[in-house]
Amino acid sequence: MIDFKQLAQAYEQDMVQDLKDLISFPSLTDESSISKDAPFGQPLKETLDWFLKRCSEYGFDVDNVDGYAGVASYGKQSTALGMLGHLDVVPVGEGWSKDPFKAVIENGVMFGRGTGDDKGPTVAALYAMRILKDLNLPLKHQLQLIVGLDEETGMRCMDYFTKHRPSPDFGFVPDAYFPLIYGEKGIANLLLTSQHSTIIESFHAGERPNIVIGKANFKVKVKHHQEAFEWYQKAHRLSMDVNVISDSLVEYTAYGDYTHASTPHKGINAAYHAFNFVGSVYHDQLASEAASLLADVMGKSLNIAFDGVHMGWLSTNCGIVNVSENKCELTIDIRYPNDVSIDWITQRVNERLSQTSFTSKVIAHKGPHFVDPSSELVQTLHRVYKEYSGDDFTPPLTMGGGTYARTMPNFVAYGMKFITKPQLPHVGDAHQKDEGIEIEDLVLATAIYAKALYELAYEDA
Ligand SMILES: [Zn+2]
Numbered sequence: 001m002i003d004f005k006q007l008a009q010a011y012e013q014d015m016v017q018d019l020k021d022l023i024s025f026p027s028l029t030d031e032s033s034i035s036k037d038a039p040f041g042q043p044l045k046e047t048l049d050w051f052l053k054r055c056s057e058y059g060f061d062v063d064n065v066d067g068y069a070g071v072a073s074y075g076k077q078s079t080a081l082g083m084l085g086h087l088d089v090v091p092v093g094e095g096w097s098k099d100p101f102k103a104v105i106e107n108g109v110m111f112g113r114g115t116g117d118d119k120g121p122t123v124a125a126l127y128a129m130r131i132l133k134d135l136n137l138p139l140k141h142q143l144q145l146i147v148g149l150d151e152e153t154g155m156r157c158m159d160y161f162t163k164h165r166p167s168p169d170f171g172f173v174p175d176a177y178f179p180l181i182y183g184e185k186g187i188a189n190l191l192l193t194s195q196h197s198t199i200i201e202s203f204h205a206g207e208r209p210n211i212v213i214g215k216a217n218f219k220v221k222v223k224h225h226q227e228a229f230e231w232y233q234k235a236h237r238l239s240m241d242v243n244v245i246s247d248s249l250v251e252y253t254a255y256g257d258y259t260h261a262s263t264p265h266k267g268i269n270a271a272y273h274a275f276n277f278v279g280s281v282y283h284d285q286l287a288s289e290a291a292s293l294l295a296d297v298m299g300k301s302l303n304i305a306f307d308g309v310h311m312g313w314l315s316t317n318c319g320i321v322n323v324s325e326n327k328c329e330l331t332i333d334i335r336y337p338n339d340v341s342i343d344w345i346t347q348r349v350n351e352r353l354s355q356t357s358f359t360s361k362v363i364a365h366k367g368p369h370f371v372d373p374s375s376e377l378v379q380t381l382h383r384v385y386k387e388y389s390g391d392d393f394t395p396p397l398t399m400g401g402g403t404y405a406r407t408m409p410n411f412v413a414y415g416m417k418f419i420t421k422p423q424l425p426h427v428g429d430a431h432q433k434d435e436g437i438e439i440e441d442l443v444l445a446t447a448i449y450a451k452a453l454y455e456l457a458y459e460d461a
Contacts, residue, residue, distance in 0.1 A: 002135070002451075002454065004131065004388075004447040004448075004450040004451040004454070005388060005443075005444070005447040007131050007135075007447070007450065008127065008128075008131065008443045008444070008446040008447035008450060009443055011127050011130065011131060011446070012439070012443050014127075015123055015124075015127045015442065015443070015446065016105075016110070016439060016442075018054060018123055018126070018127075019103065019110065019115070019119060019120055019123045019442070020103040020110070021050070021054075022047070022050070022051065022087070022114070022119045022122075022123060023101060023102075023103040023110075023112035023113070023114055023115060023119060024101050024102070024103065025043065025046060025047040025050065025087075025101075026043055026089075026101055026113075027043055027044050027047040027087050027088050027089055027114070027149075028041075028043060028044070028088065028089060028091060029041055029044065029088065029150065029153050030042060030043050030044070036067075037066070037067045038067050039066070039067050039068055039149075039156075039160075040067070040068075040088070040149050040150050040153075040157075044067075044087065044088060044149045044150075045067055047087050047149075048064065048067065048070050048087060048147070048149060049064075051070060051087060051147060052064055052070045052072065055070075055072035055126065055145070056072075058072075058126075058130050058133070059074075059133060060072040060073060060074050060129070060133070060145075061073045061074070063165075065160065065161055065164060065165060066160070066164070067149070068148070068149060068150075068156070068157045068160040068161060069146060069147060069148045069149060069157045069158070069160065069161045070146070070147050071144055071145070071146050071147075071165070072126065072129070072144070072145045072147075073142055073143065073144045073145075074129060074132070074133050074139075074142065074143045074144075075139040075141070075142040075143055076142065077139060077140065077141050077142040078142075079140075079141045079142065079169050080141055080142040080143070080144050080166075080168035080169055080171075081141045081142070081143055081144070081168060081169070081170060081171050081453065081456055081457040082143075082144040082145075082146055082167070082168025082169075082170070082171035082408070082411070083125040083128075083129075083143075083144070083145050083146070083171055083172055083173070083174060083449070083453075084146050084147075084148065084158075084171070084172075084173045084174075084175075084404040084405070084407075084408075084411065085118050085119075085121060085122030085125055085145065085146075085147050085148075085173070085174055085175060086118045086122065086147060086148045086149070086150075086151035086152070086157075086175065086404070087114075087118075087119065087122065087147050087148070087149055088148070088149050088150055088151055088152050088153070089113045089114040089117070089119070089152065090113070090117075090152050090431050092113055093431075093432075093433055094433065095433040095434075096433045096434055097433075097434055098111040098112070098434060099112075100112055100113040100435070101113065103115070105439070108438055108439050108440060109424065109427055109436045109437065109438050109439070110436060110437055110439060110442075111427070111428075111434055111435065111436040112435065112436070113435055114435070115435055115436050115437045116417065116429065116430045116435050116436065116437050117175065117430035117431065117435070118151065118174070118175045120416065120437045120442055121174035121175055121415060121416040121445065122145075122147060122174065123442070124174060124415075124416055124442055124445040124446040124449055125145050125174050125449055126145055127446045127449075127450075128446050128447075128449035128450035128452075128453055129143050129145055129450075129453065131446070131450045132450060132453055132454060132458075137454075137458055137459070137460075138458065138459040138460070139457060139458060139459070140457055140458055140459050141169070141456070141457040142168075142457075143453060143457055144168050144171075146161065146168070148161065148404065151175070151404060155404070155407065158404055158407040158408075159407075161407075162407060162408065167408045167409075168408070169410065170377055170410035170411065170456075171408075171410070171411050172377075172381060172405075172411060172412055172413065172414035172452070173403045173404045173405045173411055173412070173413045173414065174413075174414060174415050174416050174445070174449065175403050175404060175413060176399070176401070176403055176413035176414075176415070176417070177397065177399075177413070177415065177417045177418075177419045178385050178389065178391075178394075178414065178415040178416065178417065178418050178419065178445075178448070179381075179382050179385045179386070179391070179394050179395070179396055179397065179414075180378065180381050180382060180385065180396050180397070180412050180413060180414045180415075181396070181397050181398060181399050181403070181405070181412055181413035181414075182310075182370070182371045182372075182373050182378050182396050182397075182398060182412045183310050183311050183338065183368065183369065183370045183371070183398035183399075184311075184368065184369040184370075184398065184399055184400070184401065184402055184403065184405065184406050184413075185262070185308075185311050185314075185315075185335040185336055185337055185338075185368055185398070185399070185400045186335070186336045186337075186338070186342065186365070186366060186367050186368035187333065187334070187335055187336075187364075187365070187366045187402060188333075188334045188336065188342055188345060188362060188364070188365045188366075189209045189331060189332065189333055189334070189362070189363050189364040189365070190331070190332045190334060190346075190349065190360050190361065190362055190363065191329060191330070191331055191332075191360065191361050191363045192293065192329070192330040192331075192332060192353070192358045192359070192360050193327070193328070193329050193330075193358065193359055193360075193361075194286060194289070194290075194327070194328045194356070194357040194358040194359070195326060195327050195328075195357070196285065196286045196289075196326060196328065196357040197286070197326050198284055198285075198286035198287060198323065198326055198328070199220055199221045199222055199278065199282060199284045199287075200218060200219070200220055200221075200278060200284065200286070200287060200323045200328075201218075201219040201220060201221050201249065201324075202218065202219050202323065202324045203216070203217075203218035203219070203271075203274060203321055203322070203323035203324075204217075204321065204322050204323075204324075205217065205218075205270065205271050205274070205320070205321045206271065206318070206319045206320040206321055206331070207319075207320065208319055208320070209261065209317070209319035209320060209331045209332070209333040209364075210260060210261040210262070210317070210319060210333050211258060211259075211260065211261060211317075211319055212256065212257070212258055212259045212260070212261060212264050212267035212268070212269050212317055212319070213256060213258075213269050213270050213271040213318065213319065213320075213321065214255070214256050214257055214258030214259075214267065214268075214270055215253065215254070215255055215256065215270050216253065216254045216256070216270035216271045216273070216274040216321070217251070217252070217253045218251070218252055218253075218254075218274050218278075218323070219245070219249060219250070219251045219252075220249070220250050220252065220278055220282065221248055221249055222248065222249075222250060222282050223247055223248060223250075224242060224244045224250045225281060225282075228281040229242060229252075229281070232277050232280070232281060236273060236276075238254065238255065238256070238268070238273055239254075239255045240252055240253060240254045240255065240273075240277070241253040241255075252274070252277070254270040254271075254273045254274045254277065255270055256268035256269050256270030256271075256272075256273065260401070261315070261317035261319060261333040261335070261400075262315065262335055262399065262400030262401045263315075263400065264297035264315050264316065264317040265297055265298075265315075269294065269297075269317070269318060271294065271318055271321045272291060272294040272295065272318065274287075274321075275287045275288075275290040275291035275294065276291035276295075279291045286326075286328055286357065289356045289357060289358065290328060290330060290358075292356075293330070293352075293353075293356070293358065294318045294330070296316075297315055297316055297317060298313050298314065298315060298316070299313075299314045299315070299316050299334070301352075302316060302332070302334075302348075302349050302352055303348045303349060303351060303352035304316075304334070304336075304340075304344075304345050304348045304349060306336070306337065306339065306340050307337075308336075308337020308338065308339045308340070309337070309339060310337065310338065310339075310370070310373075310398050311337035311338060311339075311368070311398040311400075312337060312398065313337075314334065314335065314336045314337060314340065315334070315335045315400060316332055316333070316334050316335075317332065317333045318330050318331070318332055318333075319331050319332070319333050328358075330358075331363070335400040336368065337368065338368040338370045342362065342365055342367070346360070346362060366402065366406065369402075369405055369406035371410060371411070371412050373396050375410075377410060377412065377456070378396055378412060380452065380455050380456055381412065381414050381452055382395075382396055383455075384448055384451045384452045384455060385414075385415075385448055387451075388444065388447055388448045388451065389418065389420075389444070389448070391418075391420050393420075394419070394420055396412075399413075414449075414452070415445050415448065415449075416441065416442070416445035416448075416449075417430075417441075418441060418444075421441075424436075424438070
């Protein structure tokens with residue numbers, strides 16, 4: 001029996017050095033340096049060039065997919081097992097205590113933008129392939145590592161890839177959690193519109209459908225009512241600011257709590273409270289209607305509550321609000337389980353809206369992604385995880401977020417975050433400040449990936 005844990009440890013130094021080099025690239029989309037061979041700008045082109053050069057030094061065949069994505073492959077078989085990672089990162093943001101592009105290592109933790117999402121997991125996948133290549137055993141399926149360059153800003157890389165290259169037959173995406181994610185909810189964005197007189201002078205909040213609105217600033221054509229203002233905050237355990245502009249115009253700010261739209265119950269939507277405040281305190285019909293549509297995050301107020309067998313509750317989030325000149329627009333992000341369909345959702349929402357002044361239209365949609373949890377792929381990946389992590393308890397999972405897995409059939413997300421392991425308090429998660437990973441997790445994930453590739457793609461595994 002091959003001990004992949006021991007093998008991964010033997011490659012630890014190389015792996016850490018490659019990840020440090022990769023973290024040093026500020027691989028963000030740069031509109032100002034876009035060109036034909038750099039569709040996402042120069043920094044991402046340089047990152048991909050470096051990555052493919054390293055892969056080719058390790059003896060892999062490499063393919064630059066017109067600057068949208070890259071492939072490192074091993075073997076010439078007609079069927080392929082793929083792994084999908086990404087080299088782009090989200091902007092640094094504020095509050096870091098370390099240089100986000102220096103890959104500082106302290107007490108076994110490497111800090112840096114991309115360490116957890118998704119450069120670390122991508123390097124683990126690369127080393128899993130490198131370990132197997134160096135073992136030189138008889139392959140059944142070709143191995144591929146595909147890296148995309150625009151996962152965080154629309155996944156155009158994978159659109160391009162799937163149009164210009166054959167997709168591998170099956171595989172996994174090291175860009176989420178262990179044990180593995182075999183289902184991802186469908187994602188629909190609806191625009192609800194109403195033309196109706198209102199005392200709201202202006203209200204613009206939120207920038208993206210997939211973020212719960214954490215702060216809502218709005219102007220109302222009323223005389224400020226201090227008692228009601230205090231009552232509302234107390235009753236809803238919420239904080240608000242007021243700026244009385246005149247006897248007939250007041251500016252309010254409501255504070256909620258930002259979070260991702262796939263888990264809206266973890267946040268507080270400030271826009272809902274803005275509408276609810278204006279509706280209940282000043283009896284404005286449009287505001288009351290909007291509040292009644294946004295009142296819960298499990299679809300009840302939109303007539304689409306549903307508890308899926310595999311994927312759990314349908315969830316809703318209002319991510320963008322625009323009110324001006326008696327026109328109100330609400331952008332709603334809906335995450336739905338695979339038991340229901342987009343047609344079911346639009347029909348039920350429209351039934352509900354027929355009692356209001358609002359109409360709706362679908363402005364974006366991606367269907368749910370589902371791989372049979374009893375399939376050989378899921379069973380094998382789960383078995384390997386259990387054996388190497390010692391976690392016998394956690395079953396395969398589903399989630400509301402979206403990974404690359406949904407771009408190809410027979411793909412599931414697989415690590416490399418160990419959800420059973422508590423997050424160290426000084427280490428940031430994906431997209432957060434002081435993003436970091438424990439080196440021992442990087443090595444363990446590499447061992448798990450190597451063993452998984454071995455079991456799924458080798459002749460006498
Ligand atoms: Zn990612």
